[in-house]
Structures are given as C-alpha cells and as structure tokens.
Amino acid sequence: MRKSVYLIPILALAVIIGLSSIFIVDEREKALVLRFGRVVQVQETPGLAFKMPLVDEVVRYSDLILSRDLDPISVTPEDQRILIVDAFARYRIEDVTKFRQAVGDGGETAAGRSLDRILDDGIREVLGSVTSNDILSVDRAALMQRIRDRTDLRADNLGLAIIDVRLKRTDLPPENQTATFARMIAERDEEAADLRARGSEARQRIEAAADRTSAELLADANRDALITRGEADGERNRIFAEAFGADPEFFEFYRSMTAYQNSLNADNSTMVLSPDNEFFNYLKSDTGLAPPAAAEE
Template sequence: MNKSAFLLPAVAVVVVGLLSSVFIVDERQKALVLQFGQIVRVKEDPGLSFKLPLIQEVVRYDDRILSRDFEPLEVTPSDDRRLIVDAFARYRIADVERFRQAVGDGGEEAAARRLDSILRAETREVLGSVSSNDILSVDRAALMLRIRNQAIAEANALGLQVVDVRLKRTDLPPENLAATYERMKAEREREAADEIARGNEAAQRVRAGADRTVVELVSDATRQSEITRGEADAERNAIFAESFGSDPEFFEFYRSMTAYSRALTSENSTMVLSPDNEFFNYLKSDEGASAN
C-alpha cells in the first residue's frame, strides 16, 4: 500500500516532465529555447522537438510576412509644399536570435514600433530630398524603393527584413487644399486663354488668306472680263466698220433710225432743234418725197 502510494506520484511526475519537455514548432513559426533568459537553441524547422523541463522555456515568433501601417506622416518636399503621406511596410523576422536580443520581452509589438520610427525617419529624409511633383508622379516607385533600401540596414539590427514599403495615399493638408485649388484653377484659365489667343490668331490668318484669295480671284475675273469685253467691242467695231465700208448710206440710215428710236421714247416726246439740224435728215427726205 505504501509502495503504491509512492509509485503513483512518481509516475505522474515523470509523465508531466516528459510532456513539459516536448514542444511543437508550427511551420508558420520560429522558436527560441531559453534557459534562465539566455538563448540556448534556435528552432526554425517545423516539427517536434525537446527541451529540459522546468529549466528551459520556448518562445515562438511569427515567421510569416507581416504588415505594418504607418500613422499619417507630414513631410516637406524640396519645394516646401507640405504633404500628408499614408504608407505601410511589409516585413518578416529574419533572425530570431538577433530579434530577441534587440527587443527582449517586448516581442513583435515592440519591434513594430521601433520599425515605425525607422521607416518614418527614412520616409521624411527621402521625400524631403525631392519635389512634390516627383512624389505625386507615377515614378514614385523609385522613391519607395529608396526608402526600403535605406531602412534595411537599421531593420537588420533588429533581426527584421524589410520586404516592401508602399505609399498608399499622398494628400495636401486641409489648409492648403483651397489655395492649391485656386492656383490650379488660375493655371487652367491661363492655359485656356493661351489656347483661345492661339485659336484667334490662327482664325485671323485663315480669314486674311481667304480675303486675299477673294481679292485675287475677283481681280483676275475682272481682268478676264475686261479683256473679253474689249475683244467683243473690238469685234463689234470691226463689224460696224466693215458694214459701213460696204454700204455707207445704209449704215448712216441705220444709225439714224437707232438714234430716233432712243430719242423718241414716248408719244409726247418733244425736241427743240434748229431747222437746218441734220438729225432729221431722213425724215425731211421723206416729207420732201411726199410733197413731190
């Protein structure tokens, strides 16, 4: 009876000791075996492992890529145009032994806060060396790479590996938005005025060219018409001259009849002429013939 009473507690102690000496490392973790606060072993491979019960303890750290959002950060680029930058970083614990030595019992949250300080300082330095247009342009990927590269050395001292740094948003401070909007509006209005002026200038050139073309066409048409009219008049005069030369008496009679037709345009036409005027020679001849 006394033997059984002694054996059962001993077996229980052995079982508890065996269970406390076994630990499992998940594939998403890395582990440190500590003895009186000192690192005695690093366990990075997943699976079953052993430690000294009661004397040694196991501390596990996440081996996955972690994400950390910055608090919105105000930066002043080289052109003194203040910006509010919202960014985040992705990192992982690369060296658990160095990580433990750097942050102690503070763990991952303490490391994340120290990483925040590093990245905020590097972000201010990099973005402060360029203009706001560079930050707002599509080429800012190069700036993010510079921030990451400059933060790598300091992060390595913490046992961290900075995988990536990204700028999520870049905004103007609220007090600068109205002034920026007015400046952009003035620039667009100036560009619009320039375009209108250039358009008016081009329209004036087109109108001047059209007016010149019209003058040239009218002048040429007038010249051609005068040439044609002159040629027609010359041909008419040649015909008259030929007719006059063929039968001068008939030509004289024809011209007199035409003159009568143009002069006596109404029934009550009145003409005052001297008796010996030659205008009515042919009428006088007719009257003389009738009297005879």
C-alpha cells in the first residue's frame, strides 16, 4: 500500500517531465531550443521534437513571408527635386540562429525596427543616384531590384532574406508641387522650342535644296529649249532659204501675203503710205512688179 502511495506521484512526475521534454513545431514556424540563453538546437522540420525538461526553452519564429510597410520617406533625387516615397518590403527569417543573435529577446519587433533603417538607407541611396523622372516613370522595376539587392545584403546580418521591395507611391511634397510643376512646364516648353527650331532648320534646308533643284531643272529646261528653238529656227531658215532659192518669186509672194495679213486687220494702227509704195506691188499686179514709169516727154 505504501509503495502505491509513492509510485503514483513518481509516475505523475515522470509523465510531467516526459511531456515537458516534447514540443511540436508547426509547418508555418521555426523553433530554437535555448539552454541558459544559448542556442543548443535548431528545429526547422515540422513535427515532434525533444528538449531537456525544465532547463531548455523553446522560442518560435514565423517561417512565413512577412510584410513590412514603411513610413513615407522624403528622398532627394539627383536633380534635387524632393519626393515623398511610400514603400513596403516582403521578407522572411532565413537563419533563425543569426536572427536570435541579432535581435535577442526583441524578436520580430526589434527586427522590424532594424529592417526599417536598412530599407530607409537603401531607398535613399538608390533613389538619390537617379533623377526624379526615372523615379516617377512607369518602368521602375530596375530601381526596385537595386533596392532589394542592396537591402538584402545588409539584412543578411539579421538572418533575414529580402524577397521584394516595392515603391507603392511617389509624390511631390505639397509645398513644392506648384514650383515643380512650373519648372517641369518650363523644361517642356524649352524642349518644344528646341524641337521647333530644329524642325524649322530642317524645313529651311529642305526648301533650299528644293529651290536649288528647281532652279537647276529650270535652267536645264531653258537651255534645252533654247537649243531646240535655235535648231528649229535654223531648220526653218534653211527651209526658207531652200524655198527662196528654188522659187524666189513665190517666196516674195508668200512674204507679201503674210505682211498683208498681219497689217491689214482691224486691230492694227492706221498706216499712211504713198500709192506707189512697194508694199502694194501685189495689190496692183499679180506678178508683184511695179508698173514701168511713164516716159518723160
């Protein structure tokens, strides 16, 4: 009877000690076994694990991807336009031992404060090396990748891995918006004036080239026309000369008829000629010869 009285407490104590030496690790977490504050075991595999009862302490950390929203940051880019940047980061605890050594009992809260400083420095360093136009552009993937790479190197000292950094919003400070917009408008006006000037210069070059080409074509055409006209006049004169040589009387008749046609019409001015003028030879005789003068008595 006495043995059973002692046996029950011993069994109960053994059960308590056995149960206290067992702990369960969830698939969404990692665990460290601490003995007097020193890491003696890392448990990253989900399931049952064992520790020394009453001596070891189990500390659990999330194995999920965590998110960290930053407070708005005032950034001065390369062109000295102040911007307000709103960003967030996604990260996870990669090395729980290093994480424990870096933050101690502070856990994820202390790690968040340290991570904020790392992200703040990385964002200022990267965005301070580019212009505000690069930051405000739609294609900012390269900038965010550079921030992620820089912060990931520094976060490694905390046992963290930075998965992604995103710039959610970039705005101008309210007090600088009016002046910045005016400066941007002035710059765009300057660019537009430069483009117009270059366009006007190009137009003048094209017009000058076209005028020169036109003058050259007209000169060539006039030269060819003069040559053709000269050749035609020469051919005409040759034909007239041949015709005159073949029948001088017919040539004289043709020339007189042409003169009558050109002069005896309603549009011409009045001509005063003596009746015996040679102009009227073919009007007096079909041969065109002047009648013989009367013999003086």
